[in-house]
Amino acid sequence: MAGTRSRYADRIASLAADARAARERFGDTELTELELAGTAVSDREEAALVAARDGLGPVVGVYVEARTADEPVRFSGRELDRLHAATSDWLAVYARCRGVDADPDATVREAAELLIDTHDITDVAALLTGTHRDEP
Numbered sequence: 001m002a003g004t005r006s007r008y009a010d011r012i013a014s015l016a017a018d019a020r021a022a023r024e025r026f027g028d029t030e031l032t033e034l035e036l037a038g039t040a041v042s043d044r045e046e047a048a049l050v051a052a053r054d055g056l057g058p059v060v061g062v063y064v065e066a067r068t069a070d071e072p073v074r075f076s077g078r079e080l081d082r083l084h085a086a087t088s089d090w091l092a093v094y095a096r097c098r099g100v101d102a103d104p105d106a107t108v109r110e111a112a113e114l115l116i117d118t119h120d121i122t123d124v125a126a127l128l129t130g131t132h133r134d135e136p
Helices: 011-029 044-067 077-096 110-120 120-129
Strands: 034-036 039-041
Touching: 011 034, 011 044, 011 077, 034 044, 039 110, 044 077, 044 110, 044 120, 077 110, 077 120, 110 120
Parallel strands: none
Antiparallel strands: 034 039
């Protein structure tokens, strides 16, 4: 049934609420002693790392965990919407930390596929927000 909650529903709801709160809190705040994903940050580089590692990382992680589980997991539409919102919220926070005002619209699946390719959640965030820099 498409409307049935998965065993990840509560975790997804919590991750989405945390992402929304971080985006709202960070939206009007200059970066001085801000708490982000449970970590006190005081500069943009540190905040970007925390947003990717401790914010976006767990969102993508729950998706990958569910998709690679021994028993198939079917997310409800609401769960997928929350995963999408959480992904976009953390990417917006990451972009702002990198000095870019953006409203990214990336799916958690896109983020998961990039994570498989790059093995680095900060690279995923940078690529999905267009803030990556090519190495010389």
